[in-house]
Amino acid sequence: MPAKLYKLNASPPARAAMMACEIFKVPVEMVNVDFVKGETLTPEYLKMNPLHTIPVFADGDLVIHNSHAILIYLAEVYGKDSSFYPKDVKQRALINQKLFFDDGVLFAKLRNITYPAFALGQRGLTEQQLKDLEECYEFLEEILSRQKYIALDHITIADVAAYATVFVLDYILPLNAKYSKLSAWLKEMDKQPYAVKHKAEGLNMLATYINSPVNSK
Numbered sequence: 001m002p003a004k005l006y007k008l009n010a011s012p013p014a015r016a017a018m019m020a021c022e023i024f025k026v027p028v029e030m031v032n033v034d035f036v037k038g039e040t041l042t043p044e045y046l047k048m049n050p051l052h053t054i055p056v057f058a059d060g061d062l063v064i065h066n067s068h069a070i071l072i073y074l075a076e077v078y079g080k081d082s083s084f085y086p087k088d089v090k091q092r093a094l095i096n097q098k099l100f101f102d103d104g105v106l107f108a109k110l111r112n113i114t115y116p117a118f119a120l121g122q123r124g125l126t127e128q129q130l131k132d133l134e135e136c137y138e139f140l141e142e143i144l145s146r147q148k149y150i151a152l153d154h155i156t157i158a159d160v161a162a163y164a165t166v167f168v169l170d171y172i173l174p175l176n177a178k179y180s181k182l183s184a185w186l187k188e189m190d191k192q193p194y195a196v197k198h199k200a201e202g203l204n205m206l207a208t209y210i211n212s213p214v215n216s217k
């Protein structure tokens with residue numbers, strides 16, 4: 001039985017896992033799970049992932065329910081000699097650091113915007129949400145002034161994770177000239193072969209939940 005990736009097109013972490021499957025040519029069956037319709041709350045799903053989130057990567061008795069852990073696993077198993085997750089332990093530490101940054105800072109702040117929009121119909125951004133978005137951009141601008149990509153001087157899985165988050169942040173609050181390094185990075189990421197389809201599909205589906213950028217009234 002092939003491995004399965006439980007995902008929803010509009011979800012940034014699911015998108016990152018989908019891009020990794022494409023990058024590393026993982027033989028995987030994609031399974032749509034719409035958490036907005038409660039499909040992550042069924043007893044079967046909760047058995048697999050008590051956190052009721054997507055994505056989930058399930059391969060036999062191995063179940064991984066965090067996109068960043070999925071990216072690492074796929075890079076290690078299917079992208080063995082890949083520059084996306086080099087073997088050098090120091091480089092890996094720098095990549096892991098930025099994966100945790102995406103999980104704990106960038107995506108956490110994005111979720112504080114998308115969850116109220118999806119689940120509670122919130123429109124417009126609160127002052128705190130705007131501040132959070134600007135802070136994400138400031139962190140990223142500083143990071144990208146130190147090296148060309150998020151963790152190293154070439155694209156790694158940290159860029160894949162951050163890209164899936166940042167293209168949604170940019171949809172919600174378009175980047176301005178203040179963030180030149182971040183804008184250049186986003187443009188560069190947009191050109192990657194795995195990016196085009198995933199960004200378009202991700203934003204298309206997001207737009208069905210949030211029918212215009214969240215900051216529109």
Ligand SMILES: N[C@@H](CCC(=O)N[C@@H](CS)C(=O)NCC(=O)O)C(=O)O
Nearest residue numbers: 011013035052053054055066067068
């Ligand atoms: N840190 C997790 C975040 C996963 C997450 O929060 N996914 C959202 C969709 S973007 C979700 O499934 N939400 C449904 C819920 O929390 O019930 C990861 O990287 O996989």
